[in-house]
Amino acid sequence: MEGVGEEEMEGVDHLAHERNKSEFDVDAMKIVWAGSPHAFDVSDRISKLVASDPGFRKDNRSTLSRKELFKNTLRKAAYAWKTIVDLRLSEEEAAKLRFYVDEPAFTDLHWGMFIPAIKGQGTEEQQQKWLPLAYKMQIIGCYAQTELGHGSNVQGLETTATFDSQTDEFIIHSPTLTSSKWWPGGLGKVATHAIAYARLIVGGREHGVHGFIVQLRSLEDHSPLLGITVGDIGMKFGNGAYNTMDNGVLQFDHVRIPRNQMLMRVSQVTCEGKYKQSDVPRQLVYGTMVYVRQTIVADASCALSRAVCIATRYSAVRRQFGSQNGGPETQVIDYKTQQSRLFPLLASAYAFRFIGEWLKWLYADVTQRLQANDFSTLPEAHACTAGLKSLTTTATADGIEECRKLCGGHGYLCSSGLPELFAVYVPACTYEGDNTVLLLQVARFLMKTVSQLGSRLSSKKPVGTIAYMTRVEHLMQCRCGVQRGFAELSADLVEAAVAHCQLIVVSKFIEKLQQEIPGKGVKQQLEVLCNIYALFLLHKHQGDFLSTGCITPKHAALANDELRSLYSQVRPNAIALVDAFNYTDHYLGSILGCYDGNVYPKLYEAAWKDPLNESVVPDGYHLYIRPLLKQEIRTARL
Ligand SMILES: CCCCC/C=C\C/C=C\C/C=C\CCCCC(=O)SCCNC(=O)CCNC(=O)[C@H](O)C(C)(C)COP(=O)(O)OP(=O)(O)OC[C@H]1O[C@@H](n2cnc3c(N)ncnc32)[C@H](O)[C@@H]1OP(=O)(O)O
Numbered sequence: 001m002e003g004v005g006e007e008e009m010e011g012v013d014h015l016a017h018e019r020n021k022s023e024f025d026v027d028a029m030k031i032v033w034a035g036s037p038h039a040f041d042v043s044d045r046i047s048k049l050v051a052s053d054p055g056f057r058k059d060n061r062s063t064l065s066r067k068e069l070f071k072n073t074l075r076k077a078a079y080a081w082k083t084i085v086d087l088r089l090s091e092e093e094a095a096k097l098r099f100y101v102d103e104p105a106f107t108d109l110h111w112g113m114f115i116p117a118i119k120g121q122g123t124e125e126q127q128q129k130w131l132p133l134a135y136k137m138q139i140i141g142c143y144a145q146t147e148l149g150h151g152s153n154v155q156g157l158e159t160t161a162t163f164d165s166q167t168d169e170f171i172i173h174s175p176t177l178t179s180s181k182w183w184p185g186g187l188g189k190v191a192t193h194a195i196a197y198a199r200l201i202v203g204g205r206e207h208g209v210h211g212f213i214v215q216l217r218s219l220e221d222h223s224p225l226l227g228i229t230v231g232d233i234g235m236k237f238g239n240g241a242y243n244t245m246d247n248g249v250l251q252f253d254h255v256r257i258p259r260n261q262m263l264m265r266v267s268q269v270t271c272e273g274k275y276k277q278s279d280v281p282r283q284l285v286y287g288t289m290v291y292v293r294q295t296i297v298a299d300a301s302c303a304l305s306r307a308v309c310i311a312t313r314y315s316a317v318r319r320q321f322g323s324q325n326g327g328p329e330t331q332v333i334d335y336k337t338q339q340s341r342l343f344p345l346l347a348s349a350y351a352f353r354f355i356g357e358w359l360k361w362l363y364a365d366v367t368q369r370l371q372a373n374d375f376s377t378l379p380e381a382h383a384c385t386a387g388l389k390s391l392t393t394t395a396t397a398d399g400i401e402e403c404r405k406l407c408g409g410h411g412y413l414c415s416s417g418l419p420e421l422f423a424v425y426v427p428a429c430t431y432e433g434d435n436t437v438l439l440l441q442v443a444r445f446l447m448k449t450v451s452q453l454g455s456r457l458s459s460k461k462p463v464g465t466i467a468y469m470t471r472v473e474h475l476m477q478c479r480c481g482v483q484r485g486f487a488e489l490s491a492d493l494v495e496a497a498v499a500h501c502q503l504i505v506v507s508k509f510i511e512k513l514q515q516e517i518p519g520k521g522v523k524q525q526l527e528v529l530c531n532i533y534a535l536f537l538l539h540k541h542q543g544d545f546l547s548t549g550c551i552t553p554k555h556a557a558l559a560n561d562e563l564r565s566l567y568s569q570v571r572p573n574a575i576a577l578v579d580a581f582n583y584t585d586h587y588l589g590s591i592l593g594c595y596d597g598n599v600y601p602k603l604y605e606a607a608w609k610d611p612l613n614e615s616v617v618p619d620g621y622h623l624y625i626r627p628l629l630k631q632e633i634r635t636a637r638l
């Protein structure tokens with residue numbers, strides 16, 4: 001191309017020199033990141049399928065109005081479903097396809113909550129009736145729990161479900177404005193059915209919150225059924241972002257449903273109007289939330305790794321200052337400050353990947369035990385899913401914002417992919433349980449555990465985590481020893497809860513490294529990342545660790561020295577470590593993070609595609625600017 005230097009030519013891998021530095025087998029690391037050779041194959045194949053299909057284009061989202069954006073999301077969801085059916089994709093492949101389409105949509109809640117709720121809280125008979133309809137998408141469901149007046153406090157929900165023994169029905173009703181269902185994804189414009197959570201009233205007696213399957217819209221013309229008022233709650237944070245989702249508002253006006261539409265695995269109401277509580281913990285009603293929290297932890301590693309991939313590749317491309325005798329300026333990835341901000345996030349992405357794998361195992365284990373009426377690990381499963389959801393989503397949201405800042409001004413462009421990633425991701429700190437409320441649950445679990453086990457919370461941790469374990473025990477002892485109420489100490493107890501969750505992440509990373517990990521240099525790289533994760537947190541919270549006495553100020557200084565050394569070990573492998581995520585440019589949606597590193601020409605080209613550049617003289621010039629310039633000040637027509 002005329003006047004285009006080698007450094008700007010398309011088709012050249014501008015990061016080849018970085019990739020050649022790698023000291024490990026990247027393909028083997030791709031398998032580790034994916035979880036298995038099979039998982040890698042599915043992920044690789046489906047991500048490329050989506051990336052190569054113009055029907056899944058997403059680079060124009062920021063220029064669409066809310067209605068155009070939403071209609072485009074419906075088109076994509078329908079197109080995705082057609083692709084799944086036409087290609088006869090498996091459930092695993094279909095889930096991957098929805099993941100790589102990468103657009104918050106009603107399908108997230110249909111597949112991510114409506115179906116799991118029926119599977120987890122429905123009887124066999126109810127599953128046999130409703131799941132086939134849901135799997136074929138002949139009904140579209142949402143999870144309607146939160147209300148205008150209550151979200152965290154589930155037992156404070158006001159919607160009522162009153163049993164009418166005359167007609168063998170429940171009457172679902174919204175008695176107050178604050179009992180309006182508010183927030184459920186997919187509810188506003190699409191869902192035909194909801195799992196609605198309501199206070200069960202039988203024979204004038206209340207029995208707490210239960211789930212009910214309620215049809216909202218006609219399957220003929222999609223109009224709301226009698227007694228149903230439903231709509232969207234309006235624009236949310238960011239422009240495109242989560243506005244592809246119709247989070248809705250719903251009011252019931254004495255809506256009648258058959259008795260067999262109360263989810264009855266945990267408790268039942270007989271046709272005679274007798275309430276029966278199975279001999280299972282009532283908290284199983286919360287089971288869907290536990291399931292989603294563990295998926296959200298896995299999703300945190302995906303979101304954080306996307307941001308880290310963008311920031312790492314761009315940090316290797318960007319040069320600023322440091323030119324010697326007219327030579328190239330310094331790559332910003334070589335600055336120790338850039339490394340000290342970026343590499344702990346890279347380590348966290350891998351740490352969250354592995355804790356997500358472990359949590360998936362823990363959830364499967366507790367589910368299997370529940371089927372045998374073994375509830376012994378339910379409290380720990382609740383505490384772990386709640387605490388790790390809180391820890392990983394907070395760290396990921398903060399990490400995505402830090403990655404934006406690591407990219408300087410260009411990180412603030414929509415074409416960097418980072419503003420949208422942040423806007424879509426950040427509600428994860430709130431949905432599925434406000435992160436502070438969830439940490440309070442962990443604190444409560446720790447208080448009970450300490451009172452039952454005495455000081456030692458658990459001896460089942462790898463040796464390398466002694467400092468972390470001692471930190472948690474110290475924090476708990478400082479709090480439990482004080483004769484003041486839980487509420488008074490809750491802010492301190494939340495810190496102990498965070499420390500407990502960090503202990504779990506570090507110990508599971510260490511356990512992961514005790515497994516057989518194939519591939520040249522792969523385990524060594526993971527050991528470096530594990531040490532970075534553990535030492536970074538020790539450095540960040542060194543006050544806690546010093547106060548336990550199990551490390552000294554000299555240890556803290558040595559840990560900091562070791563961190564710098566570890567960053568130097570990561571540096572030559574940084575690009576390869578993010579290549580191992582195996583993200584397509586389509587999925588990353590980022591010019592700064594593009595695989596070939598050819599950033600500047602792409603940035604420049606993208607700018608001219610903005611609608612504002614359709615004319616060289618902007619609309620409004622003649623009406624507003626020209627008079628200004630010509631000092632013909634007159635009242636501008638609105
Ligand atoms: C767009 C891309 C997204 C990608 C995400 C990827 C995948 C995920 C798929 C879909 C997600 C997509 C979009 C987001 C959807 C979000 C959907 C929602 O937000 S749904 C609504 C979520 N709402 C909540 O989480 C509410 C939080 N509140 C609660 O859970 C409870 O109110 C509570 C805080 C736990 C308090 O409950 P309660 O008052 O009933 O009980 P307590 O008195 O505190 O505790 C009593 C007892 O029970 C134990 N316990 C509490 N909860 C559980 C549980 N879940 N399981 C087991 N045990 C539980 C608790 O420990 C106490 O025990 P004890 O101390 O021994 O008495």
Ligand SMILES: Cc1cc2nc3c(=O)[nH]c(=O)nc-3n(C[C@H](O)[C@H](O)[C@H](O)COP(=O)(O)OP(=O)(O)OC[C@H]3O[C@@H](n4cnc5c(N)ncnc54)[C@H](O)[C@@H]3O)c2cc1C
Nearest residue numbers: 143145146150151152183184185427430431432433434436
């Ligand atoms: C994008 C998005 C999607 C959602 N999708 C769904 C959905 O599909 N279905 C659904 O049912 N819901 C959904 N929700 C609702 C979500 O689950 C709730 O918003 C969430 O559970 C938080 O509850 P809340 O809004 O009542 O917050 P609140 O509890 O009102 O939180 C407000 C503040 O109060 C603090 N607080 C509350 N209680 C305590 C306490 N006991 N101690 C100390 N501090 C406390 C919190 O920490 C927070 O700082 C969604 C929300 C969002 C943002």
